[in-house]
Amino acid sequence: MEALSGTQVDAVMSECPPFMEELYNSGKLMLVAGTDAEAKVLQRVGAEVKVTDSPAGERHRTIGCVFLVEAADMAEAIRVASLHPTTRIGAGEQLGWRIGISPVHSLEERGSRK
Numbered sequence: 747m748e749a750l751s752g753t754q755v756d757a758v759m760s761e762c763p764p765f766m767e768e769l770y771n772s773g774k775l776m777l778v779a780g781t782d783a784e785a786k787v788l789q790r791v792g793a794e795v796k797v798t799d800s801p802a803g804e805r806h807r808t809i810g811c812v813f814l815v816e817a818a819d820m821a822e823a824i825r826v827a828s829l830h831p832t833t834r835i836g837a838g839e840q841l842g843w844r845i846g847i848s849p850v851h852s853l854e855e856r857g858s859r860k
Contacts, residue, residue, distance in 0.1 A: 750841075758841070762831040769813075769829040774822075777814035814850065823847050 750758070769775065785800035813830075817823035824847065827833070832843040 758835065758837045761835050761837075765829065765831040765834050769826070772826055772829060774815050774817060774826045775813055776816050777812075779812045781810060781812060814853075820847070820849070823849075 770778075787798050787800045789796050789798070813827075815823055815826045817826055827845050827847055830845055832838050832845050835843075
């Protein structure tokens with residue numbers, strides 16, 4: 747959204763709260779985590795670990811938030827994800843907004859949270 751002026755960004759973002767509220771009230775969200783634009787990839791190369799910038803860290807592919815959704819199947823996950831402003835605000839298409847859906851096959855909580 748860097749190509750937009752501050753006023754334009756504010757106008758687009760002001761459309762989001764009612765849609766986010768509907769998503770929050772769906773009863774399907776288990777976790778919501780905002781993310782930073784910085785992202786790294788670690789890869790073992792020989793005997794060393796190579797650290798590079800992540801493709802997700804590129805400006806045009808920034809992940810702004812991660813949602814963990816409880817869904818019976820992919821169809822329900824798509825229905826819940828479709829409540830997000832990305833799919834409901836017209837400017838989202840113009841700005842290239844997208845949502846990715848990936849099933850989680852296991853989840854366990856470890857350690858303490860601070």
